Amino acid sequence: MKRILIFCLIVIFIILPFFSGKTLNSAIGSEEKANMLFGGEDDVDFAKKMWKSIKGYQDWLIKSDILPGKSHGPFVRVYYNMVSADEKNYHAIVKDNLDSNKELTAVALMVQREDGYDPENDNWFWVKYETDGSISKNDKGLALAGKVAKGMDMGCIACHKGAADKDYIFINDEKAYGR
Numbered sequence: 001m002k003r004i005l006i007f008c009l010i011v012i013f014i015i016l017p018f019f020s021g022k023t024l025n026s027a028i029g030s031e032e033k034a035n036m037l038f039g040g041e042d043d044v045d046f047a048k049k050m051w052k053s054i055k056g057y058q059d060w061l062i063k064s065d066i067l068p069g070k071s072h073g074p075f076v077r078v079y080y081n082m083v084s085a086d087e088k089n090y091h092a093i094v095k096d097n098l099d100s101n102k103e104l105t106a107v108a109l110m111v112q113r114e115d116g117y118d119p120e121n122d123n124w125f126w127v128k129y130e131t132d133g134s135i136s137k138n139d140k141g142l143a144l145a146g147k148v149a150k151g152m153d154m155g156c157i158a159c160h161k162g163a164a165d166k167d168y169i170f171i172n173d174e175k176a177y178g179r
């Protein structure tokens with residue numbers, strides 16, 4: 001009887017706090033990590049730099065017509081170029097989201113960043129801008145810039161994972177943009 005009591009006391013005072021402390025810590029850790037994936041200071045800084053780098057993108061030579069869209073509004077128009085910031089060059093794909101009157105409602109941008117930025121997702125940086133260039137936010141107030149919604153079921157990365165050849169890009173797919 002005494003032994004059982006001692007055993008119970010050990011469980012309650014020594015083992016349980018250890019485990020609950022651990023799970024609590026790892027829960028906080030993963031939440032912090034999730035927050036770091038997008039909407040952080042570095043993401044917002046880079047997104048602001050990129051807005052400057054893509055200035056005048058409407059005149060880039062490599063651009064599509066206005067095409068029917070599926071996920072970003074009834075019509076879209078895409079543009080490609082190399083852009084630079086802080087003496088580094090990046091592949092950039094800009095997309096205008098257009099409404100049924102072909103008026104601009106938002107601008108989405110994918111920038112392929114340096115090796116190691118997000119190797120699991122081909123190092124793409126994702127950002128959505130309002131028409132005035134400010135960075136759009138999700139319903140929790142997080143800026144939509146960075147590894148947006150990485151590991152989640154919805155959002156830039158999850159949806160673009162479905163592009164053919166696993167390259168995160170729809171422009172080179174046989175069935176996209178109304179084709």
Ligand code: HEC
Nearest residue numbers: 069070071072095108110126127128155156159169170171
């Ligand atoms: C529900 C699916 C979905 C989500 C979420 C999504 N996209 Fe897209 N995206 C598409 C599809 C499909 C296209 C092809 C054009 C179309 O049909 O609208 C596309 C096209 C693009 C393009 C042009 C390059 C390409 O792949 O053809 C960019 C840039 C882009 N999206 C950026 C973003 C960003 C940034 C986010 C997050 C803020 C995002 N997308 C979220 C489905 C999605």
